[in-house]
Amino acid sequence: MAQDHARAISGVEITSIAVRPGIDVQINGEHYRHTGDPQMPLLWYLRDVLQLDGTKYSGENGVGGADLVLVDGKSTSAIGVPMSKLVGKPIITVEGLADSKGNLHPLQQAFIDEDAIGCGYCTPGWLIASMDLLNRRKDPSDSDIDTLPNLCRCGCQTRVRSAIKRAAAAMKQGSKA
Numbered sequence: 001m002a003q004d005h006a007r008a009i010s011g012v013e014i015t016s017i018a019v020r021p022g023i024d025v026q027i028n029g030e031h032y033r034h035t036g037d038p039q040m041p042l043l044w045y046l047r048d049v050l051q052l053d054g055t056k057y058s059g060e061n062g063v064g065g066a067d068l069v070l071v072d073g074k075s076t077s078a079i080g081v082p083m084s085k086l087v088g089k090p091i092i093t094v095e096g097l098a099d100s101k102g103n104l105h106p107l108q109q110a111f112i113d114e115d116a117i118g119c120g121y122c123t124p125g126w127l128i129a130s131m132d133l134l135n136r137r138k139d140p141s142d143s144d145i146d147t148l149p150n151l152c153r154c155g156c157q158t159r160v161r162s163a164i165k166r167a168a169a170a171m172k173q174g175s176k177a
């Protein structure tokens with residue numbers, strides 16, 4: 001309206017500038033506005049824009065699960081979800097598992113205690129998928145764990161199973177404390 005008024009007064013053509021509203025997202029409790037391509041996969045926003053590079057590339061289809069993050073509490077392939085689908089949905093990456101003082105989550109500690117980390121490439125994805133599982137099953141069985149989509153080329157699967165069970169026990173203990 002103000003522009004129309006100004007145009008009428010001055011006779012000068014004013015070109016309106018399209019304003020890209022941006023996409024507001026919440027990642028690890030922090031708020032960000034993405035003003036780039038709405039179709040950018042979340043993985044590239046995390047790694048290239050925010051420099052949160054714990055989440056790994058896991059192929060174009062996310063096979064192997066190294067690119068998993070929690071979206072609304074559910075483990076989700078970060079390469080498979082565009083920024084446009086994330087408005088208002090809380091996102092947790094592996095960097096968000098530790099508390100604000102840097103204390104590791106019991107699940108992270110269990111991976112260390114069970115020596116369930118080889119080269120570490122797959123570990124962020126395992127941690128995220130395991131968090132999702134532990135949110136649904138307080139006492140996961142081997143077959144529950146075997147449903148996780150994660151792959152490990154270093155052969156850590158057996159120790160990962162032990163770590164998830166150790167974490168489940170620690171979390172139950174913690175909830176009683």
Ligand code: FES
Binds near residue numbers: 118155
């Ligand atoms: S620890 Fe190396 S791929 Fe799993």
